[in-house]
Amino acid sequence: MNREEALTQIAWHAVKQLSRAEATAIVYAFFKEPLKPSLRARLNITAIIQWETHTPPEDLRPGNPIYRPVLIDRMREKFIGAKNDYLAQYLREKMGVPVESVTGDEPDLLACPVCGYKTFTERGTWHICPVCGWNSDPVQEARPDEPVGANGVSLRQARENFAAFGAISREKLSQVEADGTQKYLREGGDAGEN
Numbered sequence: 190m191n192r193e194e195a196l197t198q199i200a201w202h203a204v205k206q207l208s209r210a211e212a213t214a215i216v217y218a219f220f221k222e223p224l225k226p227s228l229r230a231r232l233n234i235t236a237i238i239q240w241e242t243h244t245p246p247e248d249l250r251p252g253n254p255i256y257r258p259v260l261i262d263r264m265r266e267k268f269i270g271a272k273n274d275y276l277a278q279y280l281r282e283k284m285g286v287p288v289e290s291v292t293g294d295e296p297d298l299l300a301c302p303v304c305g306y307k308t309f310t311e312r313g314t315w316h317i318c319p320v321c322g323w324n325s326d327p328v329q330e331a332r333p334d335e336p337v338g339a340n341g342v343s344l345r346q347a348r349e350n351f352a353a354f355g356a357i358s359r360e361k362l363s364q365v366e367a368d369g370t371q372k373y374l375r376e377g378g379d380a381g382e383n
């Protein structure tokens with residue numbers, strides 16, 4: 190199966206697993222974020238007008254089909270950095286799809302400065318690494334010994350903590366993806382990891 194098809198099937202599967210509360214949170218976030226052209230092209234005109242006026246309906250129903258592209262896009266984002274092997278395993282084990290392998294170019298994302306897994310499309314933009322919980326704070330990354338900023342621990346301490354127990358801090362441990370180290374490529378290759 191090619192990578193595009195795998196991502197499409199997985200995103201759709203993931204949308205169906207969302208609780209109402211999760212889906213509602215995603216749709217509300219949509220109203221507050223810039224609208225990507227690729228998403229806009231797939232949206233119903235009603236949803237676009239709602240977005241342009243930044244007014245979610247008072248009785249927002251996340252199951253309304255006009256929001257389906259929003260949910261699918263968000264779920265797809267969770268997997269765009271994943272290795273082909275991970276996608277194939279996900280299709281087989283979580284969805285029962287008898288796929289031998291997933292093929293196509295894996296994205297070369299930027300390595301997290303803490304854990305080394307390639308999880309960032311941009312660095313220093315306040316995105317959070319799903320493997321270790323590091324919030325990519327440009328100030329902290331320039332001053333690795335200072336425990337200031339978004340993370341509450343210094344970059345250096347975050348690295349030690351990740352090596353010791355798998356997250357930048359005890360507080361972030363519950364927020365990292367349990368199988369994150371299997372999902373993403375690692376800077377310098379995957380030697381020693383599997």
Ligand SMILES: [Zn+2]
Nearest residue numbers: 301304318321
């Ligand atoms: Zn990380």
